[in-house]
Amino acid sequence: MIWHGLGRAYVGLILIFLYAPIIVMAVMSLNASEFYQLPFTFSTQWYERLFTNEEILGAAWRSVWIATVVAGVATVLGTMAAIALWRHDFPGKRALQALLFPPIAVPWLITGTAMLIFFFGIGLGRGTPAVILGHVALALPYVIVVVTARLQSLDRALEEAARSLGAHPWLVTRAVTLPHAAPGIIAGALFAFAVSFDQFVVSYFLAEPGDSTLPVLIYTAIRKGFTPEINAISTIIIVFSMGLMLLAARYARFGGDR
Amino acid sequence: MQRERLRALGLLAPAYLWLTVAVFLPLSAMGFFSLLTDVPFGNREWSFTFHNYTEFLSTGTYATLLWKSLRLAFWVTVWCVLLGFPCAFVLARVIKGRSREALFLLVILPFWSNSLVRIFSWAVVLRGNGVLDRAVNAVLPWDIKLNLMFSQQAMIIGLVHSYLPYVILTTYLSLQAIDDSLIEAARSLGARKRTILWRLILPLSAPGLIAGAVLVFVPVVGSFMEPRLLGGRVGTTYGTLIEDQFVAVFNWPLGAALSFILLAVVLLILAAASPVLRRVQA
Amino acid sequence: MKTLLTTTAFALIAPMALADEIRVLNWQGYGTDLDWAVAAYTEATGNTVVHEYFTSEQEMLTKLRTNPGAYDVVLINSAFTGQAQAEGLIAPIDTAKIANFKDVDPALAANQDLSPGGALHGVPWTWGLTSFAVNTGDFPTAPTSVSVFWDPAFKGRVSIRDDALEAVQFAALATGQNINDITYMAAVKAKLTELMPQIATFWGAETDWNQNMAAGQFAAATYWSGSAARSISEGLPVAFVVPDEGAIGWLDGLSIPATSTKQDAALSFIDWMIDPQFYVRWDAEGAPATSNIVAAAALPEDSFNRKVLGDPAVVARVQFMRPVSDEKRAEYLALWQELKAAQ
Numbered sequence: 001m002i003w004h005g006l007g008r009a010y011v012g013l014i015l016i017f018l019y020a021p022i023i024v025m026a027v028m029s030l031n032a033s034e035f036y037q038l039p040f041t042f043s044t045q046w047y048e049r050l051f052t053n054e055e056i057l058g059a060a061w062r063s064v065w066i067a068t069v070v071a072g073v074a075t076v077l078g079t080m081a082a083i084a085l086w087r088h089d090f091p092g093k094r095a096l097q098a099l100l101f102p103p104i105a106v107p108w109l110i111t112g113t114a115m116l117i118f119f120f121g122i123g124l125g126r127g128t129p130a131v132i133l134g135h136v137a138l139a140l141p142y143v144i145v146v147v148t149a150r151l152q153s154l155d156r157a158l159e160e161a162a163r164s165l166g167a168h169p170w171l172v173t174r175a176v177t178l179p180h181a182a183p184g185i186i187a188g189a190l191f192a193f194a195v196s197f198d199q200f201v202v203s204y205f206l207a208e209p210g211d212s213t214l215p216v217l218i219y220t221a222i223r224k225g226f227t228p229e230i231n232a233i234s235t236i237i238i239v240f241s242m243g244l245m246l247l248a249a250r251y252a253r254f255g256g257d258r
Numbered sequence: 259m260q261r262e263r264l265r266a267l268g269l270l271a272p273a274y275l276w277l278t279v280a281v282f283l284p285l286s287a288m289g290f291f292s293l294l295t296d297v298p299f300g301n302r303e304w305s306f307t308f309h310n311y312t313e314f315l316s317t318g319t320y321a322t323l324l325w326k327s328l329r330l331a332f333w334v335t336v337w338c339v340l341l342g343f344p345c346a347f348v349l350a351r352v353i354k355g356r357s358r359e360a361l362f363l364l365v366i367l368p369f370w371s372n373s374l375v376r377i378f379s380w381a382v383v384l385r386g387n388g389v390l391d392r393a394v395n396a397v398l399p400w401d402i403k404l405n406l407m408f409s410q411q412a413m414i415i416g417l418v419h420s421y422l423p424y425v426i427l428t429t430y431l432s433l434q435a436i437d438d439s440l441i442e443a444a445r446s447l448g449a450r451k452r453t454i455l456w457r458l459i460l461p462l463s464a465p466g467l468i469a470g471a472v473l474v475f476v477p478v479v480g481s482f483m484e485p486r487l488l489g490g491r492v493g494t495t496y497g498t499l500i501e502d503q504f505v506a507v508f509n510w511p512l513g514a515a516l517s518f519i520l521l522a523v524v525l526l527i528l529a530a531a532s533p534v535l536r537r538v539q540a
Numbered sequence: 541m542k543t544l545l546t547t548t549a550f551a552l553i554a555p556m557a558l559a560d561e562i563r564v565l566n567w568q569g570y571g572t573d574l575d576w577a578v579a580a581y582t583e584a585t586g587n588t589v590v591h592e593y594f595t596s597e598q599e600m601l602t603k604l605r606t607n608p609g610a611y612d613v614v615l616i617n618s619a620f621t622g623q624a625q626a627e628g629l630i631a632p633i634d635t636a637k638i639a640n641f642k643d644v645d646p647a648l649a650a651n652q653d654l655s656p657g658g659a660l661h662g663v664p665w666t667w668g669l670t671s672f673a674v675n676t677g678d679f680p681t682a683p684t685s686v687s688v689f690w691d692p693a694f695k696g697r698v699s700i701r702d703d704a705l706e707a708v709q710f711a712a713l714a715t716g717q718n719i720n721d722i723t724y725m726a727a728v729k730a731k732l733t734e735l736m737p738q739i740a741t742f743w744g745a746e747t748d749w750n751q752n753m754a755a756g757q758f759a760a761a762t763y764w765s766g767s768a769a770r771s772i773s774e775g776l777p778v779a780f781v782v783p784d785e786g787a788i789g790w791l792d793g794l795s796i797p798a799t800s801t802k803q804d805a806a807l808s809f810i811d812w813m814i815d816p817q818f819y820v821r822w823d824a825e826g827a828p829a830t831s832n833i834v835a836a837a838a839l840p841e842d843s844f845n846r847k848v849l850g851d852p853a854v855v856a857r858v859q860f861m862r863p864v865s866d867e868k869r870a871e872y873l874a875l876w877q878e879l880k881a882a883q
Contacts, residue, residue, distance in 0.1 A: 007344070010344055024380075098525060101525060
């Protein structure tokens with residue numbers, strides 16, 4: 001039992017590590033210093049300024065709904081592909097798996113520039129459709145890798161058994177494969193959301209000016225000096241997401257059975 | 259059999275078609291550029307050449323920085339695996355019920371914060387007179403100046419922080435799927451804890467662990483933002499070189515060539531490691 | 541003020557009731573996108589202004605190359621105006637349509653880099669220095685030489701920008717050379733190699749510069765005069781220094797892309813940008829120096845630009861940047877990358 005206690009303490013430590021900069025970010029949003037200096041003096045001025053800053057609010061909202069769309073699309077397409085890669089063996093499978101690496105390996109600067117040129121060439125140009133096109137492509141490998149990793153623990157024999165009993169392939173997928181893969185699918189969706197939400201290089205190239213996303217705004221603001229308003233919006237987003245997640249955890253079970 | 263193939267195709271096509279249009283075709287255009295002397299638009303003179311690739315071999319700087327980036331990625335991956343596996347293990351096998359769902363989500367949440375804001379927050383923590391310095395000085399009776407910024411350590415801390423959740427979550431996904439009855443059976447057959455861990459749990463969790471490690475290693479090799487902001491003078495990486503070709507000079511062909519060399523090296527490493535990784539898996 | 545601007549605006553835009561939307565391409569936070577400035581302009585002329593930003597000059601050129609017709613006003617540093625004109629990206633400027641042009645410093649208006657091919661392609665707008673600023677905590681009295689960067693007492697506490705050209709020119713100044721015609725590259729390389737161990741980090745933008753200075757991570761760091769003015773006005777404990785060795789001068793011009801369809805509206809915006817009403821208020825927030833003599837004279841006595849850049853002795857030590865060829869840029873970049881990789 002002492003191991004269990006130590007284990008829990010360890011997870012606690014890891015969480016502290018993971019949240020340290022988040023907490024600092026939140027604290028700095030309530031700090032009067034414009035230059036992120038300690039000692040701490042409480043002030044809500046950044047939040048007040050934030051609520052009149054249409055640019056940041058608009059960009060944040062745009063980032064959220066783009067990321068939601070991207071997560072949805074990437075999860076569906078990625079899960080389908082992962083199931084196919086896990087279920088079937090065919091020539092060229094290794095090549096297809098290797099093709100998942102370029103989007104993650106090639107620096108986003110190159111991919112972004114390449115997308116920009118290509119999308120112009122095919123007449124798509126810039127704008128929200130281009131951004132979504134780009135984001136989904138960058139998120140797909142993450143979804144596929146994660147769902148595949150989860151599927152590895154499912155014995156294919158189970159599916160074959162169900163099929164041999166006469167079940168329709170779609171029923172098999174729905175009743176056998178998907179439930180097992182569910183935690184992986186959810187993790188994949190959350191990763192896809194994160195990839196899109198934090199993506200700035202590709203968005204920077206493909207977004208219509210004036211229709212910025214939040215990361216792009218932050219990135220270009222570096223030049224002038226960004227202010228803790230950015231911390232304020234980031235804190236709001238994190239707190240809101242945390243609330244959403246804790247609510248979801250209360251009502252859904254997706255960490256897997258047990 | 260034919261129907262099976264068609265079904266596989268049907269499942270694979272949407273994703274790979276999307277990737278083709280959005281990534282592979284554009285990257286092919288970049289690949290084409292990498293073989294040119296100059297970009298083929300804007301009234302510029304251009305011709306074919308392998309010079310951009312041979313330049314990598316003839317310039318010591320490029321190889322030095324590639325090696326530096328590979329080493330950085332290696333260490334970051336090692337730390338992520340060492341720190342992440344125990345955490346995933348506890349999450350998957352010790353903690354039960356609703357709190358596990360909540361923790362699973364809480365681990366992902368830091369991903370949703372903006373990476374630039376996170377890096378600047380790390381600066382506030384790690385620098386002289388920052389959070390860590392003040393905290394340590396408040397606790398210890400004697401005065402020490404703790405400034406971790408602009409160092410190898412700061413880079414690794416920042417990168418591990420950004421990528422650790424990948425390892426925790428993918429490993430968790432594999433660990434959590436391990437059937438309890440397998441462990442029970444092994445224990446009832448008299449296997450010691452260490453044997454169970456080594457021969458049963460590790461191999462079964464390997465797919466997740468490896469997936470996580472790959473999702474860490476590959477992007478870190480090409481990273482340049484965190485290294486520069488946290489590493490300072492020692493924070494120049496291969497990614498910086500590529501960025502320079504777009505930002506400091508107008509040499510996209512060289513930038514493209516350097517990226518494809520990076521991609522090739524990464525794929526080679528993964529290919530070389532794959533037989534070993536295959537044996538680790540159950 | 542409104543009447544003046546309105547009259548000016550109506551004078552140069554022939555009576556047309558249609559309002560245009562003009563797109564301005566500039567650095568973020570560099571004067572053209574100030575809320576009050578845009579609002580005043582829109583109110584006076586009816587034209588709306590949309591901004592797009594770039595984070596490097598190469599990016600600015602790329603945007604011009606790949607987006608014909610997308611921009612109406614673009615900020616181009618004089619060192620790049622010639623290149624933009626040679627590529628056919630910008631159009632000659634009809635200065636007759638800019639009421640405030642008569643007040644522009646004749647020396648700047650005649651600057652050869654802004655008039656490639658003999659015709660003016662960029663209206664001189666702002667100029668400033670790239671020199672350095674020191675933390676007043678470390679320097680109760682301001683230093684007079686750039687050698688403080690090499691002073692072992694400040695090891696690990698100096699910073700220069702992560703830019704190959706700037707680094708090379710900085711070292712050229714330190715070794716007493718002409719920044720536009722460096723004859724002894726070996727001396728530059730040696731000087732930079734000696735500088736490396738002194739450096740804490742290479743700063744990239746105002747954000748990290750300000751935060752690191754405020755936190756005391758930097759004792760001395762290179763900086764632009766306009767940005768220094770802004771940081772000082774925001775309360776940062778720094779002092780801007782133009783050392784005996786001199787400083788790098790730069791001149792920014794406002795140009796009009798050749799493919800712009802709203803050149804008249806663009807001209808009216810440029811006119812507002814060099815208007816004293818705009819400039820004096822901008823300077824109070826921290827700005828580079830203006831090209832408009834009347835505007836400069838209208839500055840308060842204690843304004844940074846007046847004190848520092850109005851001093852003829854200082855201006856005499858400034859070496860203005862000329863265009864740099866692509867080959868030289870590549871050469872400097874290779875040197876810079878080599879130095880950084882060795883760390």
